[in-house]
Amino acid sequence: MSLFDGIKRFFGGSSPAVVDEAAEALRLQMQARCLHFRRLLAANKAALEIMADIEERMTPKAKGGYRPFDMTYVRSAAARSVAAVFQMINNLNALSDRAYEDLKPAFSRIARNIDKHLGYVPPSHEGPLVLPLSEIRASDVSLVGGKMAQLGEVANHVNLPVPDGFAVTAAGYNLFMAVNNLQESIDLRIQQTDSSDLKSLLELSHAIQQRIYMAVVPQELARAFEEALEPLRVRYGKDLRLALRSSAVDEDVKDASFAGQFSTELSIEANDALDVWREIIASKYSVAAMSYRFTRGILDDSVPMCVGVLVMVDAVAGGVAYSQNPTPAPEVAGGQPHIVINAVHGLPKPVVDGSFSPDMFRCSRAFPPVLLDTQRGNQTWRLRNDPEQGLVSLDLTEAEQAQPALRPEQACAVARMALMLEEYYGAAQDVEWAITADGGIVLLQSRALKTAQPVEEEQSNAEQEEAQRHLRTNLPLLAQGGVVASAGVGLGSAFVARRERDILSFPRGGVLVVEQAQPYWATLLPRAAALVCEAGGTAGHLASVAREYGLPALFGISHATTVLDGKEVTVDTQARAVYDGLYEDIVPPAPAHNPMASSPVYAALESIVPFIVPLNLLDPESEHFAPAYCETLHDITRFCHEKAVSLLFDQEDSTSSKTYGKQLKVGKKLQYWIMDMADGFKKPVTGSTVELDNIQCQPLLALWEGMTSVPWEGPPSIDASGFMSVVMESTMKPQLETMAENAMQQKNFFIIDRNYVNLQARFGYHFCTVDANVTENPHENYVSFQFKGGAASAERRITRAHMVARVLEAQGFRCDVKSDALFAIAEGRDQHASLRRVAVLGHLLLHTRQIDMVMNRPGMVQRIEEKLLAETTMIMERGAA
Amino acid sequence: MHVLIVDDEVEFLSLIQKRLEHRDIQVTTANNASDAVKLVMKMNPPFNAVVMDVRMPGMDGLEGLHRMKQIAPSLPVILLTGHASLSVAVSGMELGAFDYLLKPIAINELIIKLEDAARTGALPV
The missing domain is CATH 3.50.30.10 (Phosphohistidine domain)
Structure with missing residues (x-):
């Protein structure tokens, strides 16, 4: 902003130079060029920030895990990076009289590739709106969801008793969503919400659920529902009570249990069933469920909500059985695998709800199974299905409390059922079951048991x-x-x-x-x-x-x-x-577990990364440093930045540098070129060099002070070798050696006016930018710093970025480190405080190069950090009252 | 500075209008693109910048952008959308959008963009 104020002052200020028409035209041209250059820098910063963020999401940090993202993030990262890169191309072309129009075919090719990988089409789920349990097979999983498909399979093929009922299918769900135009409006709302923010998620959940409650059930669906219900009314008469169980389709994600994410409603009157069905649909948008999908990378429209409508079982006991203990338990059955049963009196709901600790039974896996041991829980009440009142909670009498939820023979019967299911499916099962008043066992649900992480039972x-x-x-x-x-x-x-x-x-x-x-x-x-x-x-x-x-x-x-x-x-x-207390040393942290891996959202981001993030254009002197060789958005940003800097500062360019780029002289000529936009020099400069004492740009002087003071183990070399060149000594990339030889590499560029400085410094094969505006008005003031990359190993670069961030944070900067990229800013401070921070950046700029060389030594990071902290604190305190 | 905000979500319009006016920015609103194009045609002195939604009933934001650029080539138009789409981003930039931003947006970020956009309009063509 101050640049423009400066430009205004330059043209309309109190002491304008006498200008002839040619000079006026030149200045106008320069004004436009600088505007385009600054805009190119802003777009470059935006693009690099997005790329750094993408990289970070793909490679979780050891500490703090990884940050989950949704499809909105993937689309938005793609769209924003593409828009930013397009702006860079436009501004580069504006700077160069359209000399780089050939970037556009490369850009279009990359954008097309990205677009191709973002086209996700949700599955269609054709079929009947409702399906009786007697017609459901395991292969119907995409139509009725996992839970109902398994139940149908068991009822029709394993010959185990299951409750009577039917499923409202994915086709029924899709019809409901389509008629009410819900999916599109939900997609839009999800896109506009930051899913990682719980408050926003709560508001979103509330808004979507309200819409679903108010939505109309299409007549066709209502009719099919009633037709499926009728035989149950006939068979069970006035005592008919129903359980409505969510049965989400989760075919896209392996291992996603959706455990407890969606509602199950018990003891529902037949006449209320359709309304309750809608409530279960709405439960797909509970905060817990949306947060789960977000964390696991599951797309909203890939999870149609199917619902099982089942006759209530009047359970005297119920629970969950694992057909195998997932981790070895050497103390049980001589270390042999065994069956684990969690059971309660009454309906099994409290077992999965975690309302209290259930009784636990362990049985052998022999045929027939034998009870190995029993651990009592702390149940004090039970749930019952009452035909009159629905679901009721009853206190257990003392006598009931004294009794385990299962008799030994019942536990063995449950164990036998678990083994039968395991044999049928060929994999360990997690089985929900109930025992009826007449002693029969009814299967409520069976699914593959997850054994990814150890599950251990009561402490023996x-x-x-x-x-x-x-x-x-x-x-x-x-x-x-x-x-x-x-x-x-x-x-x-x-x-x-x-x-x-x-x-x-x-x-x-x-x-x-x-x-x-x-x-x-x-x-x-x-x-x-x-x-x-x-x-x-x-x-x-x-x-x-x-x-x-x-x-x-x-x-x-x-x-x-x-x-x-x-x-x-x-x-x-x-x-x-x-x-x-906090004891980080107890166990070395396990590698971060990524629940998104193998999800479609993760796959989508993974598929577009190759067109966005990698950098192939390394050496500006190479013949391959050309638009035709740009394979990624990063390549284009690199190309645009390089060319823009050359256009603005290159000595060979007749417009800019001969008139405006002045080489800094402090005793001798240094590798710093300064372009003064307005009032940055005290006296007009006619030659090709400018003396330091002729500069009145306060931020530049502060930056210089920081760069040249508080020597670090000997005076830093700010001569013609270029202050970042030391980084090259630790390089692992041969191209960088060549680059170190090239003259461009060693120039550093300032754009200034009286209150503004922008420094473009080379930092390995990336740029490092300081951008600061410091006036008497704190609201206009900001000091920002940005760097990424370098020649050191990735690990060292990341460590360095974090260390510099910590030092800057201690000096009042707000820092954002993404992978090895650091973005730091201090805003709204007064003039003195802002200039002190510019000096801090100058100091860090110069000393960061030495950091790389010693960072590999154990214990050095902390030493360097302490030293930098002390030095920057000293700089901050300078000139204080 | 005088800006035109175009969005079919009336709540969003009034919220943004209130916030921008609070920061001394003059705001005119339109809830569809064809009204917005008419406003651009007749406004004198011209708007300094336009902020326009993309998905709107009737004429969409891309078409609106195209027509505005025919009427006033140097008028900076910022696309602000809740629906991130690569093809819209590319088409919008190709049609000459000043920037492509996503909702929700921090008001300060929008003001910075508006100020930058207004400067472009003021530049000699």
């Missing part, structure tokens, strides 16, 4: 010993025991969430502590470092999601919500312990 003596062996007795212990729902070590500040609205105040990276393992806490899992629950079994939904995300989780830690609240804690599942 041997496990206690094992945990004890890992316990660090020298660390202060807050809690110990419980069961491991998902293995690992996590540390952070403990946050007790009691109500659903606490979701909004949960700090990113905190340790989530809850009383019950309710599925809606799943929303917070991608943001948490670990999870601790007072109650809940490892078969529950929340435990499943924790395992999918690779989040350390301990369940059954008594009084966790009172003992841990507000403390900094370390959760170590191996020792089943929660320590008071």
